[in-house]
Amino acid sequence: MKKLCSKVALSVAVVALTSGMAGAAAKGVSDNVVKIGVLTDMSGVYSTLGGKGTQVGVEMAVKDFGGKVLGKPIQVIGADHQNKADIASAKAREWFDNEKVDMITGLLNSGCALAVQKLGGEKKKITMNTGAASTALTNDACTPYGIHYVYDTYALGKVTAEAVVPAGGKSWYFLTADYAFGHSLEANTAKFVTKLGGKILGSVRHPLSTADFSSYLLQAQASGAQIIGLANAGGDTTNAIKQAREFGIDKKGQKLVGLLIFDTDIKSLGLNVAQGMQFTSGFYWDRDKGTRDFAKRFYAIHKAMPTMDQAGAYSATMNYLKAIKAAGTDDPDAVMAKLKSMDISDFFAVNGKIRADGRMVHDMYLMEVKKPSESKGEWDLLKIVKTVPAADAFMPLSESTCSLVKK
Secondary structure, three states: OHHHHHHHHHHHHHHHHHHHHHHHHHOEOHHHOEEEEEEEOOOOOOOOOOHHHHHHHHHHHHHHHOOEEOOEEEEEEEEEOOOOHHHHHHHHHHHHHHHOOOEEEEOOOHHHHHHHHHHHHHHOOEEEEOOOOOHHHHOOOOOOOEEEOOOOHHHHHHHHHHHHOOOOOOEEEEEEEOOHHHHHHHHHHHHHHHHOOOEEEEEEEEOOOOOOOHHHHHHHHHHOOOEEEEEOOHHHHHHHHHHHHHHOHHHHOOEEEEOOOOHHHHHHHOHHHHOOOEEEEOOOOOOOHHHHHHHHHHHHHHOOOOOHHHHHHHHHHHHHHHHHHHHOEOOHHHHHHHHHHOEEOOOOOOOEEEOOOOEEEOOEEEEEEOOHHHOOOOOOOEEEEEEEOHHHHOOOHHHOOOOOOOO
């Protein structure tokens, strides 16, 4: 009996020792390197607002952090997903399996972001989306490892509708990009327009990267709607606005409202065309001293002021690295726990917090494009009309359909 007890005690001791060693091994950095992948549109319709500039933001964060975390080097790699979900998923799989990438950010394009976030959930890899907008990312498609960082179609639609409808924009017709992002943006905006007493007169959907918007604009014009809501982004938005101006739509009493606009879009359009336009943003480079200091350094590298996607990628990367340092490991569960416990406050995010559903909520801004006479420089394009607190801008958790949210 004594021998049996001794054997049991020895077994328990071995198990305890082994468990302790396993716990110790889990600490620190796996593969002796923290590798971050920037997967975005590098050459297509969204490349100016994201693209290489998003990778520049990530690389700046790594450099500012010191190039190492927990004594191990940090590496950044980038790739073009070409706005195709299958390419994005294949590249992410290659990165996770072969390149040992720990976190993927950027993910501009909702179809691509949804595919990569799903894969990240299956492989227990963190994704920090800074460019896609669909609210599905933090609803039915949420995962324990997915973070939606910069903006979404709920906040964009809500803040913009609450500015436009009370000012007289009661009837709407949507010109919508025909994929997950456009559908989500139209649906969320329409919900708030209706809630505020407005009416939806219809919509027309166009393929991503459309060059000729004439037929779509004619349908919008024929609707008689006071507001033509552009549920698209990047080159699609600027092309639609330029062609609408050529048709004289704005002179016939209808107003175009861009539902996702970036500084680079306004730069492309010019103040003569875009002046007076209002839209919602999560960041503006000229908001305060902190944003201006970052923008100056970013401009020195990229020769353009940072968009909210590019600035958001810096912030997401910096806070990811801080979480690794605080956790003492790059283990994704430990890092996600730290990220969700942190208050995020930097030049990008005001009142930032990552919720249970992966949504990073923060203050949003109603912007207005300046008149040419108000601009004092090449990138002096916008003014902040209103700051919308995080709690008022984003979907409340009580409305979330994410399985991670306790009701």
